[in-house]
Amino acid sequence: MIPVFLAQLAKERRHPVILIVLIAASVAGTVIFTGGTQAPTEIAIFSEGTQSEAIEEKWETLLNHNSELQFVVSNPEDARESVQQGQADLAIRLTETDYTVITSSTMPDVAVAEQHVRSVFEQEAVIESALAQSVQPELLRTEIESAIGDPVMQMNVSSLGGDELSGYDMKTQLIFAFTLLTAMFMIGFRVNNILKDKVYGLWDRMILSPVTKTGMYTAYITYAFFIGFVQILIVMLIFRYFMNVELGDRFDLLLIVLAIFTFSMVSVATLLTGLVKKPELFYAIYPSVIPMIPIISGAYMVPGTITNPVLLFIGDLFPVSHAMDALLDIVMYNATLQDVTQPIMMMILIGVISMGIGVNLVERRSV
Amino acid sequence: MIETIQLSKKFKDKTVVQDVDMYLDQGESVGLLGPNGAGKSTTISMISSLLKPSSGDVKLNGESIIKNPSDIRKVLGVVPQDIALYQELTAYENLKFFGRIYRVPKDQLEDRIQHTLELVGLKDRQKDLIKTFSGGMKRRINIASALLHQPNILILDEPTVGIDPQSRNYILEMIRRLKVQNGTTILYTSHYMEEVEQLCDRVYIMDHGKVIASGSQSELLSILSNEDTISVQLSKMSPPLAKEVLALEPVRQVEEDGDTLKIISKKSSNIISDLVRLADQHQVKIINFQMVNPSLEDVFLHLTGRTLRD
Ligand SMILES: Nc1ncnc2c1ncn2[C@@H]1O[C@H](COP(=O)(O)OP(=O)(O)O)[C@@H](O)[C@H]1O
Numbered sequence: 292m293i294p295v296f297l298a299q300l301a302k303e304r305r306h307p308v309i310l311i312v313l314i315a316a317s318v319a320g321t322v323i324f325t326g327g328t329q330a331p332t333e334i335a336i337f338s339e340g341t342q343s344e345a346i347e348e349k350w351e352t353l354l355n356h357n358s359e360l361q362f363v364v365s366n367p368e369d370a371r372e373s374v375q376q377g378q379a380d381l382a383i384r385l386t387e388t389d390y391t392v393i394t395s396s397t398m399p400d401v402a403v404a405e406q407h408v409r410s411v412f413e414q415e416a417v418i419e420s421a422l423a424q425s426v427q428p429e430l431l432r433t434e435i436e437s438a439i440g441d442p443v444m445q446m447n448v449s450s451l452g453g454d455e456l457s458g459y460d461m462k463t464q465l466i467f468a469f470t471l472l473t474a475m476f477m478i479g480f481r482v483n484n485i486l487k488d489k490v491y492g493l494w495d496r497m498i499l500s501p502v503t504k505t506g507m508y509t510a511y512i513t514y515a516f517f518i519g520f521v522q523i524l525i526v527m528l529i530f531r532y533f534m535n536v537e538l539g540d541r542f543d544l545l546l547i548v549l550a551i552f553t554f555s556m557v558s559v560a561t562l563l564t565g566l567v568k569k570p571e572l573f574y575a576i577y578p579s580v581i582p583m584i585p586i587i588s589g590a591y592m593v594p595g596t597i598t599n600p601v602l603l604f605i606g607d608l609f610p611v612s613h614a615m616d617a618l619l620d621i622v623m624y625n626a627t628l629q630d631v632t633q634p635i636m637m638m639i640l641i642g643v644i645s646m647g648i649g650v651n652l653v654e655r656r657s658v
Numbered sequence: 659m660i661e662t663i664q665l666s667k668k669f670k671d672k673t674v675v676q677d678v679d680m681y682l683d684q685g686e687s688v689g690l691l692g693p694n695g696a697g698k699s700t701t702i703s704m705i706s707s708l709l710k711p712s713s714g715d716v717k718l719n720g721e722s723i724i725k726n727p728s729d730i731r732k733v734l735g736v737v738p739q740d741i742a743l744y745q746e747l748t749a750y751e752n753l754k755f756f757g758r759i760y761r762v763p764k765d766q767l768e769d770r771i772q773h774t775l776e777l778v779g780l781k782d783r784q785k786d787l788i789k790t791f792s793g794g795m796k797r798r799i800n801i802a803s804a805l806l807h808q809p810n811i812l813i814l815d816e817p818t819v820g821i822d823p824q825s826r827n828y829i830l831e832m833i834r835r836l837k838v839q840n841g842t843t844i845l846y847t848s849h850y851m852e853e854v855e856q857l858c859d860r861v862y863i864m865d866h867g868k869v870i871a872s873g874s875q876s877e878l879l880s881i882l883s884n885e886d887t888i889s890v891q892l893s894k895m896s897p898p899l900a901k902e903v904l905a906l907e908p909v910r911q912v913e914e915d916g917d918t919l920k921i922i923s924k925k926s927s928n929i930i931s932d933l934v935r936l937a938d939q940h941q942v943k944i945i946n947f948q949m950v951n952p953s954l955e956d957v958f959l960h961l962t963g964r965t966l967r968d
C-alpha cells in the first residue's frame with residue numbers, strides 16, 4: 292500500500308502543475324473577491340484645516356459606533372497616497388458637516404463603506420438640526436439616540452431571503468466557496484487515477500503483486516485525501532499569514548471541518564468515478580458538474596437566495612453546502628465544535644455512504 | 659508445472675477462448691502463436707489469475723489457482739501486451755515501484771534495479787522519464803518491471819509489437835538469456851512466427867479461441883510432410899490465375915503475396931505443367947519457381963487457409 296501511495300506522490304512531485312495552478316486560482320480568486328491584500332476593514336479618515344483635530348475626533352467616534360468597519364484617523368498625505376497606489380480602496384476626508392470619499396475603485400466594499408458613512412452623517416445632521424431648535428439640547432440628544440437604538444420602524448438592506456446583507460460576510464463566503472471548489476477539482480482528478488491506472492494496465496500489474504486490493508484502494512483514496520487537504524492547507528496558510536484574510540479565532544476548528552470536508556468529497560468523487568466507465572469521460576463530466584454544485588448549494592450567493600426545495604435537496608447531497616455552513620459559522624459567529632456538529636455529521640454520513648457505494652461500483656466496473 | 663484444462667472464456671455470448679488444454683514444464687520455453695483476436699491475451703490473463711475462466715481450470719503443480727491465486731502470483735512475472743508503466747516517472751522510479759510492491763528486500767532492491775537495467779540495456783537512461791522513451795525502450799522497461807522479483811515463470815504478451823528491429827532483436831536475445839542462464843520458464847505470445855521459431859521449444863497455435871495444433875517445431879512441420887510448399891514468382895499478380903490454381907486437384911492452399919504465389923499442394927504431385935499452362939492462358943510470365951522449406955506460417959496457412967497477419 293505504501294509504495295502505491297508513494298508512487299502517486301512521486302508523480303505529483305514530477306508534475307506539480309495542477310496543484311500549483313489550483314492553489315494559484317484559489318489565491319487569485321481571493322484577491323479578486325477582497326480587492327487586494329489590504330485588510331479590508333480599515334479605512335483612513337482625515338480632516339484638513341484649523342479645526343481638523345476636533346472634527347476627526349467627533350466623527351471617529353460616530354463612525355466607529357456600531358460598525359464592522361474600522362475608521363482610523365491618519366494624516367492626509369498618507370491616506371491619499373495609499374489610495375493612489377492601490378494599497379487602500381478608499382479614504383474619507385471629513386469636514387464639520389460633510390465628507391468626501393476618495394477612491395479609484397469600484398469594489399463592493401467601497402459602496403458598503405460609503406453607505407455606512409452616509410447614514411452616519413445623515414443621522415447626525417437630523418440630530419443637530421433638532422438640537423438647534425431645542426431648549427434642552429442635552430436631554431433631547433439622549434432621547435433621540437435611544438429612540439434610534441430602539442426604532443419603531445427600521446430599514447435595513449437585506450437579501451431576498453431576509454437575512455442581513457453584509458459585504459464582509461459575502462467576501463469570506465466567496466473565499467471559502469472558491470477554495471472548496473478548487474479542492475474538489477484536485478480531489479476528483481486524483482481519485483480518477485484509479486480509472487486511469489486501470490486503463491493503462493498498472494492496476495492489473497498491482498493485482499498480480501502481493502499488494503491486496505484493499506491496500507490498493509486505500510492507497511489511492513488516502514492519497515486523494517492527502518493531496519486535497521494539502522492543497523486546502525496551503526491556501527489557508529497563505530490566507531492567514533500572507534494575505535491577512537480574516538479567518539476568525541478558531542483556525543484549528545476550521546482545519547478540522549476542512550479535513551472532514553476533504554474526506555467527504557473524496558468519497559463523493561469515488562462514487563462519481565464508479566458511475567463513469569472511462570477516465571476520459573470522467574475528465575469530460577467532472578469539471579462541468581463540479582462547478583455547478585456550489586451554485587446549487589448557494590455557496591456563491593447570500594444565504595437563503597436559493598429557495599427551490601429540489602435544488603436545496605440536491606445541494607444538501609454534496610458536502611460543500613454543509614462545509615460552507617460550518618466554516619461561515621466558525622469564522623463569522625465564533626461557533627464552537629458543538630455548534631457545528633450537525634454539518635460535520637452530515638459530511639461524515641455523506642462520506643461513509645458514498646465511499647461504500649463508490650468503491651463497490653468502481654470494483655464492479657472492472658472486468 | 660502449469661496446465662490448463664478445457665479452459666474457456668465467454669464474454670456475454672461471445673466465446674473467446676474454447677476448451678484450451680496446455681501445459682508448461684519447468685525450464686521450457688513455450689510459444690503461443692496466433693493472429694490478432696485469436697484469444698491469446700485472454701488465455702494468459704486466465705493463466706495468470708487476472709481473469710476468471712467461464713469454465714475449465716488452471717493448475718499449478720496440480721493445485722487449482724482459481725480459488726487460491728496467491729501461489730501462482732508468487733512465482734509469476736507477467737509482461738502485459740500494453741505498456742503498463744507510469745509515464746510521468748523515470749525508468750528508475752518505475753522499477754523501484756515494482757520492486758517495492760513485489761516486496762523485494764530493501765537491501766537488495768538497489769542491486770536488483772541496477773542489474774535489471776543492465777539486462778535491458780537502459781542503465782544510462784534510468785533517470786529519464788518513460789514518456790521520453792522510444793517504443794522499443796518502453797517495451798524493455800515494461801519487461802524489466804516484471805523481472806525484479808526474479809520470477810520462476812515469465813509470461814510475455816506480444817512484447818515486440820510495433821518496435822524497431824534492433825530493439826526486437828535485443829528483447830529476443832534477452833529472453834533467451836533468461837531462459838538459459840536463470841532457467842526461467844517462458845510462455846511467449848506472438849503473432850510473428852519467426853520469433854516463436856527462434857525462441858520456443860514447443861508451440862501452441864491458436865485461432866478463433868481454439869488450439870488448432872501443438873507440439874515441437876519439427877512435429878508441427880511434419881503436419882506438412884505430406885505436402886510441398888511451392889513459391890512461384892510472377893511477372894504480375896493475377897487473382898483469376900490464383901483462383902484457377904486453387905481449383906487444381908492436388909492444390910490445398912494458395913496465398914497471394916505481392917507478385918508471388920505460395921502454393922501448398924500434395925506431396926510430389928506434378929503441378930508444374932499445369933501452372934505453366936495456366937500462366938500462359940492469363941498472359942502472365944513465371945519469373946521464378948522454387949520448392950521452399952515449410953515454416954510455422956505455412957502450417958498456419960495449411961490449417962486455416964489464412965495467414966497469421968490476416
Ligand atoms: N473484456 C472483453 N469483453 C469482450 N470481448 C473481449 C474482451 N477481451 C477480449 N475480447 C475479445 O476476445 C477476442 C480475443 O481477444 P484477445 O484475447 O485479446 O486476442 P489476442 O490477444 O490473441 O489478440 C477478441 O475478439 C476481443 O475483441
Ligand SMILES: [Mg+2]
Pocket residue numbers: 698699700739815816
Ligand atoms: Mg493480445
